[in-house]
Amino acid sequence: MADKTKEANKLKARLPRGLADRGPAEIAATRTMIEKIREVYERYGFEPVETPAIEYTDALGKFLPDEERPNEGVFSFQDDDEQWLSLRYDLTAPLARYVAENFDTLPKPYRSYRVGWVFRNEKPGPGRFRQFMQFDADTVGSSAPAADAEMCMMAADTMEALGVPRGSYLVKVNSRKVLDGVLESVGLGGEANSGKRLTVLRAIDKYDRLGRSGVQALLGEGRKDESGDFTRGAGLNEKQMEKVLNYVEVQLVGDLESVLKDWSREIGSSPTGQEGIRELAEFGNFVRGANYGPDRISVESSVVRGLEYYTGPVFEVELTFPTGGADGSPRFGSVGGGGRYDGLIARFRGESVPATGFSIGVSRLAAALQHLGKIDARPGPGPVVVTVFDRDRLADYQAMVARLRAAKIRAELYLGGGRMAAQLKYADKRNAPCVVIQGGEEKARGEIQIKDLIEGAKAAAAIASHQEWRESRPAQFAVAEEKLVEAVREVLARHGLRQDQPSS
């Protein structure tokens, strides 16, 4: 009866949805990635600055208009003084707060980078989590297109530093101003049309995925998806639709110059649009001048990005190797992005402060790299395990562990209560390269046994009977007690293992 109560009260161990635990292999992979990205960012002259994971909600700009509560989509809670706090959902908004708060002491233009976890309270999916890691760089205080160009070149360099070969990724660039120009040219300017503008931009954003017909449906009446769900369209007329589609589809028919010329024709006299064209032209000069061709950085009409704060050029890094095929392999798509946000810091200060930035989605990119085989997902080698033969000689065994550690070899004493078989099983599970054994007989001779588990595993295949397996003690040898460190080193070297570095 008592057991039943206990059973009923037992807490169920469960991970909240959209969140993930991370094991040694993944942590090691992330660590290497971060170091590679850091190296590129520092080479570009950015310096590290980090801000906390929690900010006041209003600093993140996440109050819905006319509402007392923060936006859904961000994790928020109230402080004891009833002020709303939120977990950051990206690294850009907190940086804007930091820059505004320290404006007078920072060098300008101010170039900084940071890496950290961000949180989004959204529906998770494969490769989409509610906590994920971003690596972000920003230049604050420069309105020069050269600053935007630099972001894109750095994005390309970063991808290659991470082992994504040229041709397997593409930095796509567009301009918010150009998009606004297109909308103006079809008569969607002004406050009254802001809702319609959003719908049109979202439709354009889907061109890659849905193709012409899908976008056409979304620009017009609406679209029905495979499950039968219906999405309302923007309700444009034929002429408007054609103009928007013309703009989208001139992409990549020629070099940058001719694309911009075509866009310019579609946009007509819209001043915002023409300004965007001029900026992109200048951007192109920098990029092409530095020999970043269309195989790395390319202007694309369908890049829209989020609608919140971007004001000029917008970028997106996409993986272009074949995924998402019929074989069910995952689609990775965008693994990073950014753009110019000239208005974000102005919210804290009277004056407008131009800024541009770029973020890599470390978590998603890690998943993609693993798929590409660029990340080794195998567990790293474990520590040398010193087994406990005689309980009352623990101090001796501990001394051996200490000697190994002093020689910078990862080592541990078996701390469980199991017998020898259990200890070896443990060592096996820990992926230990070898174990150290010293029983009464060895002690009497002043020797220790070293068992090479990697070699032993290979020998196992040839041994059929358990009797033989035990008696032959494969890959096991005796050495004098004082030769412990040398012998272990030899085993490690035999398997090409580095001794001075933890692997996971």
Place this chain on the structure above:
RNA sequence: GCAGCUGUAGCUCAGUUGGUUAGAGCGCCUGACUGUGGAUCAGGAGGUCGGUGGUUCGAGUCCACCCAGCUGUACCA
């Protein structure tokens, strides 16, 4: 959010038109081997069949609602 599909042991899944005590493989634990990983053999632990309510003499199976997961779609700073 909307739509479709799916929930049975740690994992992958069986479970007949509703019918005794819900099964298998893998994994896990113990032993054979009292001083040694693997293989083999023997034994064992582990399930309120996603939850609640209903129909029924009887529900893993049928019905309703809820929850969770997957897929698509919307949103994605």
